[in-house]
Amino acid sequence: MFVHKKIREVARILKNSKKTMVFSGCKIVENEIKKSKNQKVKNLFKKNVNRTIDIDIFNRDPVFAWNEILENFYNPIKDWKPNIIHKTLYEFEKANIISGIVTQNIDGLQIEAGSKNVYEFQGSAQRAVCLECGREYHIKDLPKDFKCPRCNRYLKPKLIFFGEPIPHKTYSKGMKLSSSAEVIILIGAEGNIMPTSAIPIVAKNNGAFVIEINDKPSRYTNSISDIFVEYDMEYVMEKLHEEMNK
Numbered sequence: 001m002f003v004h005k006k007i008r009e010v011a012r013i014l015k016n017s018k019k020t021m022v023f024s025g026c027k028i029v030e031n032e033i034k035k036s037k038n039q040k041v042k043n044l045f046k047k048n049v050n051r052t053i054d055i056d057i058f059n060r061d062p063v064f065a066w067n068e069i070l071e072n073f074y075n076p077i078k079d080w081k082p083n084i085i086h087k088t089l090y091e092f093e094k095a096n097i098i099s100g101i102v103t104q105n106i107d108g109l110q111i112e113a114g115s116k117n118v119y120e121f122q123g124s125a126q127r128a129v130c131l132e133c134g135r136e137y138h139i140k141d142l143p144k145d146f147k148c149p150r151c152n153r154y155l156k157p158k159l160i161f162f163g164e165p166i167p168h169k170t171y172s173k174g175m176k177l178s179s180s181a182e183v184i185i186l187i188g189a190e191g192n193i194m195p196t197s198a199i200p201i202v203a204k205n206n207g208a209f210v211i212e213i214n215d216k217p218s219r220y221t222n223s224i225s226d227i228f229v230e231y232d233m234e235y236v237m238e239k240l241h242e243e244m245n246k
């Protein structure tokens, strides 16, 4: 099959690369949403739900905002588990095949899979952060009153709200990674959320070879991708993992 030939070619490129990074996008999440029967999951990222991730609403009424965000974002995805894509990327990091991952996804699953160098450009719907002391809380340990026990200040969801920039440290580390990568793997990326979507373009402009894995063409396909593996992403990652072990 043609796809297997492409996967072998991708494996060859990865084996020869000294620095490979990954950019993962929302199509991985969309597949989870499609599989779900939960209506709250089906509504994720719809406009009327997105509206509540607003820094002004949060500043005006943190308890209201927290309840909305818990109901619409945190709770629907709290039982999700890393899939074969997340697990394979973790294995690749452990084997020094990749050096880091920039993700647009907020599900926290790449970190849950065990990956260390993950830069969540849109934040995480698994954690909350205290803006006073910087301490982070996993959703499972979220205080009932939404306040930092140390500072008595309202915790903020670790999601990046509309009107909020990407945290400086995350952004600069992701940029550094993309400007020095020899190879970049785009997986499940559509290229429609700025400025995060610029990461693959920065890599390409700095000479990186672009491998795209996606179940259908994206904005990157005809602009920057050097190889496009168009197939079920979980299958491709499973086969690629096998190929890398040969």
Ligand SMILES: [Zn+2]
Pocket: 130, 131, 132, 133, 134, 135, 148, 149, 150, 151, 152, 153
């Ligand atoms: Zn605190």
